Amino acid sequence: MKVLIIGGTGLISRGIVKALHGRGADITVFNRGKTEDRLGAVRRLRGDRDDTAAFEKLVADHGPWDVVIDMICFNVQQAESDVRALDGRCGHFLFCSTVCTYGNTQTILPTTELTPQRPHSSYGRDKLAGEQIFLRAHEAGKFPVTIIRPSHTYGPGGPVINNLGWEHSFVDRLRQGLPVIVSGDGHGLWQSCYHEDVGRGFAHAAGNRHCFGEAYNATADEVATWDEYTRRTAAALGAPAPRIVHIPTDLLVALQHERLQPLEEIFRYHGVYSSEKLKRDVPEFRQKTPYEEGVKRTVEWLDARHKIVPAKEDDFVDRIIAEWEKLSGGFTPAVVK
Numbered sequence: 326m327k328v329l330i331i332g333g334t335g336l337i338s339r340g341i342v343k344a345l346h347g348r349g350a351d352i353t354v355f356n357r358g359k360t361e362d363r364l365g366a367v368r369r370l371r372g373d374r375d376d377t378a379a380f381e382k383l384v385a386d387h388g389p390w391d392v393v394i395d396m397i398c399f400n401v402q403q404a405e406s407d408v409r410a411l412d413g414r415c416g417h418f419l420f421c422s423t424v425c426t427y428g429n430t431q432t433i434l435p436t437t438e439l440t441p442q443r444p445h446s447s448y449g450r451d452k453l454a455g456e457q458i459f460l461r462a463h464e465a466g467k468f469p470v471t472i473i474r475p476s477h478t479y480g481p482g483g484p485v486i487n488n489l490g491w492e493h494s495f496v497d498r499l500r501q502g503l504p505v506i507v508s509g510d511g512h513g514l515w516q517s518c519y520h521e522d523v524g525r526g527f528a529h530a531a532g533n534r535h536c537f538g539e540a541y542n543a544t545a546d547e548v549a550t551w552d553e554y555t556r557r558t559a560a561a562l563g564a565p566a567p568r569i570v571h572i573p574t575d576l577l578v579a580l581q582h583e584r585l586q587p588l589e590e591i592f593r594y595h596g597v598y599s600s601e602k603l604k605r606d607v608p609e610f611r612q613k614t615p616y617e618e619g620v621k622r623t624v625e626w627l628d629a630r631h632k633i634v635p636a637k638e639d640d641f642v643d644r645i646i647a648e649w650e651k652l653s654g655g656f657t658p659a660v661v662k
């Protein structure tokens with residue numbers, strides 16, 4: 326199976342490459358050569374996909390491909406460029422989309438592939454526009470298409486997120502037993518899937534005829550509240566039980582609109598998705614990596630590259646907590662007997 330991955334060295338991509346190696350695939354990656362590359366035996370094509378003429382020529386010249394997986398298509402121009410480059414030269418095309426295409430107005434959880442897509446972020450809207458372009462290419466017989474929608478995916482090469490976003494000082498705060506913020510009452514629901522588990526889903530969907538013309542969520546099975554997520558992350562780090570400060574979400578967003586955009590757009594909403602459809606059609610797709618194990622590996626990677634931001638270099642959380650204590654008059658809930 327001759328496979329092209331557009332991207333290839335990123336977080337999910339590396340999980341795909343590992344699983345494709347396991348399938349004995351002949352792997353080519355296309356990227357700019359800027360990101361750390363420990364992929365081993367793969368062919369490398371270099372270029373910037375936004376130099377569309379050169380990208381399309383290179384991809385067409387090295388084809389035809391049994392499978393092409395586009396990991397870094399974020400807008401209509403890039404999707405249309407893929408269709409031009411691959412028309413008649415691709416046995417199966419997989420598009421890495423996102424659960425953000427559903428938006429956050431679901432009234433029934435978990436969100437399935439039948440849930441209407443009503444994205445409210447520009448990221449989700451642009452990914453949905455890409456999905457529609459690829460599904461039209463599928464219907465027009467240009468190449469068979471599969472859409473895969475990961476939710477939060479983590480692993481070595483990326484951060485350990487928290488309920489406010491992707492601040493790296495979160496890890497150091499937990500290690501030092503400093504207070505951390507969780508928005509609302511901490512009961513928001515969340516799923517995080519390890520990159521190799523998501524990658525296995527892509528790699529085994531590749532070339533699978535059951536997947537032609539279909540869209541799939543690719544998420545973890547486990548669902549945790551943000552409080553549980555925070556406690557489990559601390560436990561994985563060998564840190565003390567976290568000191569969680571709950572602050573109303575609207576207040577947080579009003580206090581720091583710019584830096585808390587991820588909270589406003591994503592993390593304030595329940596993120597619970599079903600991947601039963603992908604498990605049905607691609608039985609190799611399973612959440613195999615326990616969250617604590619995935620966090621340990623991720624933090625080892627961050628530590629080795631000195632990427633953990635020391636809490637003393639970022640007083641953002643302390644300033645917000647101080648502001649909240651002023652506003653709430655040092656409010657701590659009394660135990661009602």
Ligand SMILES: NC(=O)c1ccc[n+]([C@@H]2O[C@H](COP(=O)([O-])OP(=O)(O)OC[C@H]3O[C@@H](n4cnc5c(N)ncnc54)[C@H](OP(=O)(O)O)[C@@H]3O)[C@@H](O)[C@H]2O)c1
Nearest residue numbers: 332333334335336337338356357358359360373374477478
């Ligand atoms: N992680 C999550 O939680 C999550 C959730 C939902 C969906 N997703 C989706 O997952 C995808 C990201 O996949 P990933 O994790 O494998 O990738 P990634 O970590 O974002 O890595 C980006 C890859 O693309 C290459 N690249 C970036 N810009 C390029 C350009 N202009 N031209 C050519 N190559 C370029 C990079 O290498 P160079 O820097 O060397 O070029 C690298 O190989 C996105 O589509 C995202 O929407 C992620």
